[in-house]
Amino acid sequence: MSTFKTTGQAAEHIGVKPQTLSVWRCTGREKIPYTKVGRKVLYRIEDLDAWLESRRFSHTGQAQAAGI
Numbered sequence: 001m002s003t004f005k006t007t008g009q010a011a012e013h014i015g016v017k018p019q020t021l022s023v024w025r026c027t028g029r030e031k032i033p034y035t036k037v038g039r040k041v042l043y044r045i046e047d048l049d050a051w052l053e054s055r056r057f058s059h060t061g062q063a064q065a066a067g068i
Helices: 007-014 018-027 045-054 060-065
Strands: 004-006 035-037 040-044
Touching: 004 007, 004 045, 007 018, 007 040, 007 045, 040 045
Parallel strands: none
Antiparallel strands: 004 040, 035 040
């Protein structure tokens, strides 16, 4: 079963401000899946960890090639 985090908890988990996650959601800049339950926005820990893993590199050339 998945564990969910609120926007604030998710932001802390990945090391950004909650407002940053809100901007990313609205603009589509970063594609981190989320779930809406009424007015509440929830993130699965698995999705947050997968996003972090997708941004893992061993040198800056890899990050640049990925457009990050």
